[in-house]
Amino acid sequence: MSVGVVMLVHTALKRAEQVIRHWSAAGCPVVIHVDKNVDRTVYDEFVNSVADLPDVLFSKRHRCEWGTWGIVAASQSASSLMLEKFPAVRHVYLASGSCLPLRPIKDLQEYLGKRPRTDFIESATTADVPWTQGGLDFERFTLRFPFSWRKHRFLFDRYVEFQRRFKMYRRVPDGIVPHMGSQWWCLTRQTLSAILEDPDRGVYDAYFKRVWIPDESYFQTLVRLYSQNIESRSLTLSKFDYQGKPHIFYDDHLQLLRRSDCFVARKIWPDADRLYENFLNEENPLKGAEPNPGKIDRIFAKAVERRTRGRAGLFMQSRLPRAGHENGFTSAPYSVFEGFADLFEDFEPWLARMTGTRVHGRLYSKAGVEFEGRQKTFSGAMSSNAKLRDHHAQSFLINLIWNTRGERQCFQFGPADSQFVSWDMAKDPNAQISVISGAWAIPLFQSNRNFSEIRAEAAELQRIESEHLEALRSPWAKARIRIWTLADFIETPMEALQTVLDEMGAKNLRRVTEAPKMADLNGFGQFLQNLKNQGMHPYLMGDFPTESSPVNDRPSRRKPYLVR
Amino acid sequence: MGAWTSYRLRIQRKRWHIRARRKSRELTVHKDRTNQIKRGDILLFSTFRNEDVRLPYFFKYYRDLGVDHFIMVDNESDDGGGEYAAMQPDVSVWTAKGSYRRSRFGVDWLNYLQRKYADGHWTLVVDPDEFFVYPFCDTRPIRALTDWLDASDIRSFGAMLLDMYPKGRLDAVPYKKGQDPIEIASWFDSGNYTFAKNHLYYNLWIQGGPRARMFFEDEPWRAPALNKTPLIKWDKNYAYVSSTHMVLPRGLNLVYDEWGGEKASGILLHAKFLDTFGEKAAEELSRGQHYASSQEYKAYAEGIAQHPDLWCKWSEKYINWRQLEILGLMSKGNWA
Numbered sequence: 001m002s003v004g005v006v007m008l009v010h011t012a013l014k015r016a017e018q019v020i021r022h023w024s025a026a027g028c029p030v031v032i033h034v035d036k037n038v039d040r041t042v043y044d045e046f047v048n049s050v051a052d053l054p055d056v057l058f059s060k061r062h063r064c065e066w067g068t069w070g071i072v073a074a075s076q077s078a079s080s081l082m083l084e085k086f087p088a089v090r091h092v093y094l095a096s097g098s099c100l101p102l103r104p105i106k107d108l109q110e111y112l113g114k115r116p117r118t119d120f121i122e123s124a125t126t127a128d129v130p131w132t133q134g135g136l137d138f139e140r141f142t143l144r145f146p147f148s149w150r151k152h153r154f155l156f157d158r159y160v161e162f163q164r165r166f167k168m169y170r171r172v173p174d175g176i177v178p179h180m181g182s183q184w185w186c187l188t189r190q191t192l193s194a195i196l197e198d199p200d201r202g203v204y205d206a207y208f209k210r211v212w213i214p215d216e217s218y219f220q221t222l223v224r225l226y227s228q229n230i231e232s233r234s235l236t237l238s239k240f241d242y243q244g245k246p247h248i249f250y251d252d253h254l255q256l257l258r259r260s261d262c263f264v265a266r267k268i269w270p271d272a273d274r275l276y277e278n279f280l281n282e283e284n285p286l287k288g289a290e291p292n293p294g295k296i297d298r299i300f301a302k303a304v305e306r307r308t309r310g311r312a313g314l315f316m317q318s319r320l321p322r323a324g325h326e327n328g329f330t331s332a333p334y335s336v337f338e339g340f341a342d343l344f345e346d347f348e349p350w351l352a353r354m355t356g357t358r359v360h361g362r363l364y365s366k367a368g369v370e371f372e373g374r375q376k377t378f379s380g381a382m383s384s385n386a387k388l389r390d391h392h393a394q395s396f397l398i399n400l401i402w403n404t405r406g407e408r409q410c411f412q413f414g415p416a417d418s419q420f421v422s423w424d425m426a427k428d429p430n431a432q433i434s435v436i437s438g439a440w441a442i443p444l445f446q447s448n449r450n451f452s453e454i455r456a457e458a459a460e461l462q463r464i465e466s467e468h469l470e471a472l473r474s475p476w477a478k479a480r481i482r483i484w485t486l487a488d489f490i491e492t493p494m495e496a497l498q499t500v501l502d503e504m505g506a507k508n509l510r511r512v513t514e515a516p517k518m519a520d521l522n523g524f525g526q527f528l529q530n531l532k533n534q535g536m537h538p539y540l541m542g543d544f545p546t547e548s549s550p551v552n553d554r555p556s557r558r559k560p561y562l563v564r
Numbered sequence: 565m566g567a568w569t570s571y572r573l574r575i576q577r578k579r580w581h582i583r584a585r586r587k588s589r590e591l592t593v594h595k596d597r598t599n600q601i602k603r604g605d606i607l608l609f610s611t612f613r614n615e616d617v618r619l620p621y622f623f624k625y626y627r628d629l630g631v632d633h634f635i636m637v638d639n640e641s642d643d644g645g646g647e648y649a650a651m652q653p654d655v656s657v658w659t660a661k662g663s664y665r666r667s668r669f670g671v672d673w674l675n676y677l678q679r680k681y682a683d684g685h686w687t688l689v690v691d692p693d694e695f696f697v698y699p700f701c702d703t704r705p706i707r708a709l710t711d712w713l714d715a716s717d718i719r720s721f722g723a724m725l726l727d728m729y730p731k732g733r734l735d736a737v738p739y740k741k742g743q744d745p746i747e748i749a750s751w752f753d754s755g756n757y758t759f760a761k762n763h764l765y766y767n768l769w770i771q772g773g774p775r776a777r778m779f780f781e782d783e784p785w786r787a788p789a790l791n792k793t794p795l796i797k798w799d800k801n802y803a804y805v806s807s808t809h810m811v812l813p814r815g816l817n818l819v820y821d822e823w824g825g826e827k828a829s830g831i832l833l834h835a836k837f838l839d840t841f842g843e844k845a846a847e848e849l850s851r852g853q854h855y856a857s858s859q860e861y862k863a864y865a866e867g868i869a870q871h872p873d874l875w876c877k878w879s880e881k882y883i884n885w886r887q888l889e890i891l892g893l894m895s896k897g898n899w900a
Contacts, residue, residue, distance in 0.1 A: 241898050245715060252703035269708055299900050307898030310826040314892045315759050317724040317770060317791060318820045318829035325824045377876040380755020383777045391771075391784035392758035402892060403755035 003028050003109050003186075004089035006078040008071065009097035010035035010064060012270035013046045016097035020050055022280050026105030028093075029055035029086045033074040036063040057081060067149055071183070071215040072208065080196055083189060090116060093186045098267040099236060100249075102279055107288065108235075108263045112186070119191050119227045122181030122234045123220040136160070140212035141178040142169040149212075173200075173207050179224055180217040184236035184266065187223065194226035195219065237262035237293050239300040242308055247300050251275055256299070262291040313430070315398050329428040330401040335410040335504055336431055339439025339486070342414070343493075344516035354512060355504060357408040363400070364393070364417035379403040386418075393420035401430070408504070415440050415464035426471040431479035433472060434500045437465060438486040438541025442519055445527045451534070459536050466540060485542030493518065569764070577812040580675060580803040587672035590662035594638065595650035598681050605632035606706055607798075608688045609678055611660070611670030612638060614847075615692040616645035617840065620742040622692045623652055629696065630705035631688065635681060637673045639664050664851075671804050682798035686710040689794050689808050690832065695746065696723060696794060697885050698830035699896040712899055713797070720811070721795040722819030723830035726752050726893065727773045728837065728882065729874035735839040745835035751879040753777065754891045757790065765810045767791055767817035774837075774874040792832055793819055828897025831888050837874060 005023050009016045009032055016032075023030050030053075034043050043061075050056050059078040064070040075094060082092055091112045101108070112118075126137045136143075143163045147155040163169070172178060187195075198204070204222060208214040223230060237260060239247040246267045249257060251274040257265055258278075268275055310319050313331025321327070341347045341361070352359040352372075361370025369384040371377075376384050380403030382396070383389070389396045401409060413425075425431045440461045444454050472481050480503065482496075489496055498512050525546040531538050601607065608631045612619070623634065634655040638646035650657045660673050667673050678687060688706075690696060698709050698721070713721060728749040730737060737748045757772035768791045776787035792808045796816060804811050811817060821827045880891070888894045 243716070247900060248712060248715070250700070250704050250708055252700060269711065271705070271707060271711075303896065303898045303900035306826050306896065307821075308825045310821070310824050311892065314826075316757075316826070316829075316892050316895065317722055317759070317768060318827040318895050318897065319825065320759055320761060320768060320820045320822060321824045322822045325822065327824045377777075377878050379878055381753035381774070381777065381876055381878045381880075382756045383781065385777075385781045388756075388776060388781055388784045392760070395758040399755045399757070 002088070002090045002113055003093055003105075004082045004086050004091070005030045005093045005095055006075060006082055007032050007095050007097060007099075008035075008064070008074055008078070009033065009046075010038060012097060013038075013042065013049075015268070015270050015276065017046070017049050018276060018280060019095075019097070019100060020056060021053065022101060023105060024053045024056055026109070028105060028109075029057075029082065029089060031057045031059050031078045031082045031085075033059045033078045034061055035074075036061040036070075055086065057085060065148065065150075067145075067213045069209045069214055072218045075215070075219070076196060079192055083193055083196070090189055091186055092189070092192055093235070093264075094184055095236065095264060096184070096266060098270065099184070099264050100266070100268045100275060100279055101264050102237075102257055103261065103263050110288065111263070115231075117188060117190075118229045118231050119185070119187045119223055120231050120233060120235045121185035121187060121220060121223050121227075123179040123223060123230060123232050124181055125177065125179055136212055138178070139164075141172055141217070143212070144168075144170065144210050145212045170207075170210065173203050175200075175225070176204070176221050177224065178217060179220045181220045181232065182234040182236070182238055183215040184234050184238055184264075185219055185223075186235050187219070187227075191223060191227045195222045198222070198225075235263045235291070237265040237291070237296065238267070239296065241300070242304045247303070249275065253296075254278060256296055260291065260293045260296050261289045262293055313398065313402055315395065315402075328430065329424060330398055330430045332401055332405055332408070333430045333432060333505075334401055334408060335500075336413050336425060336433045337410065338413050338434065339436030340434070341412045342439040342442045343436055343486070343489070343519055345519055347516050348412070350514070350516035351410060354514070355408075355410070355501060357410050357504070358404065360409065360411040362414065362417050363396075363411045364389070364413060364419075364421065366416070366418055369396075370412075390418055390420065393418065394424050397421050397424065415461040415468065419464060419468065422468050423471050423476075426474065426477040426479055426481070429478045429480075432500075432503060433479050433481045435469070435472065435481070435483040436486055436489045437469060437483060438462075438538060439489075440465065441486075441528065441531075441538060441541060442521070442524070445524050446519070451530070455531060455534050455536050458531055458538060462536075462538060462540055469540075485540065487542030487544050490518070490521070573765075573812055573814060576805075577801070577803050580672075580805065580812070581679065584672045584675035584679065584803070587662065587667050588676040590660050590667065591637065591658045591673055591676070592661070594646060594657040594659045595655070597633070597654070597656045598635070600654070601633050601681065601685075604685070606630060606686045606688065606710060607632065607682055608634045608690065609674050609682070610634070610636050610690055610692060611664075611674060612636065612641065612645060612649075612692045613664065614641045614643045614645060614844075616641065616643040616648055617739065617741050618692045618745070619645055619648055621744060623649075623655070624742075625695055625744075626688070626690075627654070629701065630707050635677055637670060637677070639670065669807055671807060675803050678798055678802075678804075679800045683800040685798055686713075687796055687798040689796075689804070693745070693835045694725070694794075695833040695835065696830060697833055697888065697894070698723070698795075699828060699885060699889065699894070699899055701830075701885055709899075710795075710797070719797045720793050720816040720819055721828070721830065722768075722791070722793050723795065723832045724757075724770055724893065725773075725790040725792055725832045725834045726888075727775055727790075727834045728752050729774055729879075730837065731875040731879070732873060734837055734841050734874075737839065739838045739840060745838055746833055746882060749835045749837050750882045751875055752882060754878075754880040754893065757893075762810070762817075764814075765805065765812075765817055766814045767793070767810045768820055778872055778874055793817060794832060795830075826895040826897055828899050829894045831885070831894045833882070 005028050007030055020030050059081045062070045062073045064074055079092055147159055149156050208218045241247055248267050248269050249265055250269050251272050254274055309327055312328030348359045358372055360372045363369055368386045369389055371384055380399055444458055525544045528538050528544050529546045608626055636649050636655055636657050637660050638657055639660045649655050729751050730749050731751055753773045757770055760769045762769055769789055770791040771787045780787035789809050793811055794808050
């Protein structure tokens with residue numbers, strides 16, 4: 001009879017009864033506190049239901065509301081009763097009605113038997129832990145909280161503000177240093193009785209009655225005064241989510257809980273039949289192992305992260321971040337090429353060969369989406385219809401990158417395309433944008449159209465591209481951006497291409513061995529001069545000599561200096 | 565501004581209630597078992613017309629999830645569906661005589677019945693071709709979800725409509741009574757949805773999927789809305805505004821997070837596209853009883869006449885909720 005259980009119960013009394021029988025069968029005395037909010041008849045029925053058990057007592061009832069003194073008062077009366085009526089008890093274990101023992105009680109008794117002087121209670125100073133919610137960390141010990149946080153949130157918040165404004169702080173009683181931690185502890189008779197029989201208990205009680213959530217700090221603080229040996233962890237596995245509510249365990253957690261080797265878990269969903277059946281009836285082998293809740297910790301930590309940070313680059317029905325809160329506009333890096341497909345005749349297949357990435361055509365072409373291989377649909381059943389795309393052009397880009405996670409996407413872009421995503425790409429750190437400005441003039445130069453039309457179109461394209469370049473050069477641009485003028489680019493095309501490909505990542509560590517075929521630019525200088533002569537000054541392509549005759553064949557790459 | 569808008573919406577909500585009361589005169593009790601409803605029961609509300617073939621599986625599916633009582637409105641079925649529903653031990657049936665369109669597609673009737681019977685209950689409002697999927701639905705009953713929502717102080721739970729379709733012609737595989745329609749219509753579009761916020765009602769406006777892709781290419785803004793909030797802890801002062809897309813008070817529409825996190829959400833598998841669809845579309849078109857002057861059904865009738873294949877090589881085949889959660893269509897949020 002080394003371990004006694006103090007159990008706080010307020011709902012799911014049937015389940016509580018089952019667990020009480022389980023504790024009792026293993027020879028643990030149980031003192032039960034039932035919340036005063038529970039109906040008198042329900043309470044009497046409950047008392048009757050466990051009347052056949054020896055060593056089961058009921059303590060004085062208090063009204064327990066979350067975050068108030070009632071829970072501490074309940075623990076105090078029940079613990080006093082336990083110490084008084086069961087002198088053989090060495091450790092008192094505080095549990096709730098929704099706690100479930102996962103390992104044989106014998107295991108727990110042996111474990112505690114080997115550590116007769118150790119108090120298991122999570123107890124940390126507020127300055128060192130980020131557990132608290134709502135910014136009330138140390139202030140929970142220095143302000144007053146007469147209003148219910150659950151029922152009168154508005155008054156609660158206003159009164160806190162008021163006290164802050166007028167610096168109405170309370171003094172912490174001499175001799176104690178506020179600590180806090182999980183409310184589920186297991187204390188030795190010595191420590192617990194010292195706390196309960198302290199001559200100054202009146203002072204402490206009066207102080208803690210006005211503290212915010214005293215059940216997480218009363219014992220946690222006072223234990224520091226008396227304990228000889230504190231093990232600052234709870235034997236009860238209890239995880240909290242980001243709002244400070246306990247996570248709940250269900251049937252599908254069975255294997256996880258089994259492997260955790262924790263003694264007691266909280267909180268169990270009352271209808272989790274399989275959990276109750278398994279852990280209460282099954283003969284678990286005695287292991288004597290240390291609790292190891294690592295895996296459960298990870299799962300719940302992930303859940304909290306999902307709720308607070310979400311998956312980067314995902315826009316969905318329950319995640320629609322406002323601008324600036326996206327945690328990544330898109331989910332993965334991608335490359336945008338502007339002007340390359342105009343300058344090189346076989347740029348797309350060449351790029352695909354060199355990098356092994358997915359290379360699309362002009363995704364934002366006004367005629368329709370040019371997916372790789374000009375498919376009608378693409379990953380995620382995205383349609384190639386231009387109207388559907390432009391209905392929500394940002395979604396289109398976000399969806400494309402999300403749907404193809406794990407595979408880098410490259411696509412062509414230019415001033416002839418619809419420009420809705422111009423700014424979004426510029427601001428997206430995942431975008432790698434390489435621009436040969438002014439390359440849009442090459443298709444015009446090659447086209448067989450009337451010069452007046454060409455002139456008008458050139459003016460329009462130049463206007464659009466210069467707007468786009470403004471976005472790329474703005475202080476808000478977060479993409480990795482490289483801009484060459486056409487004239488600069490054709491000076492040293494291979495170096496430029498190599499730079500871009502290198503930046504794209506690890507897959508392409510080799511030197512570029514093969515160059516894409518450049519368009520025939522014979523007479524292009526004259527073409528630009530003609531535009532100028534018509535009063536339309538094309539400036540985005542840089543200084544293009546009128547008489548130059550750029551090479552038509554594949555440019556030769558400078559040989560690297562190699563020492564063999 | 566905020567107060568004025570809130571006030572306007574409040575008046576609007578009252579108006580919907582008055583309208584629901586007026587429209588309730590079109591309802592007659594067929595089988596009333598509402599005295600079976602106990603405190604805390606989970607209720608399901610639905611309107612149907614000539615869905616006899618779908619009802620058996622519909623009831624089975626939701627009973628297995630743990631729905632305690634069904635309240636059904638039968639809009640003048642002539643295929644025996646109303647009688648079938650009335651024979652079920654956990655179903656109450658009303659017959660609605662009036663126009664489906666003028667009851668705002670059944671919303672008025674259901675608003676009335678919900679106000680009367682659903683106060684304080686978790687309430688699921690779905691059509692007979694919609695199947696609710698939520699995180700852990702294969703291992704946890706719906707009560708686990710509602711208990712968790714209660715504990716988290718969440719009043720409403722969003723579930724986007726996901727259109728399911730078969731591979732090949734719609735009429736290639738006939739649907740048999742009692743069969744799981746997802747066995748036939750087991751494909752869906754995984755990533756072509758668009759999201760926009762309605763700044764008055766706060767709900768999202770979701771569009772996309774095979775219907776937008778196939779039938780609304782030229783008028784994408786007309787494509788049907790896919791956002792739904794089917795699961796709500798009902799209060800008699802609440803009112804659905806437009807199907808289950810919008811609800812008042814508008815705070816109930818905030819089922820999404822705007823600060824980067826993910827709230828928990830589910831999916832309504834929409835098994836509309838079965839062999840019964842062609843017939844249904846033709847009938848609905850002739851009745852002119854659907855949304856936006858049956859715009860949708862006109863588009864379908866034109867499209868369906870050519871027996872299009874909604875399937876494309878990028879369609880996903882449905883496996884389970886975990887697949888939907890990985891694809892980013894729904895989320896576990898912080899439920900674990």
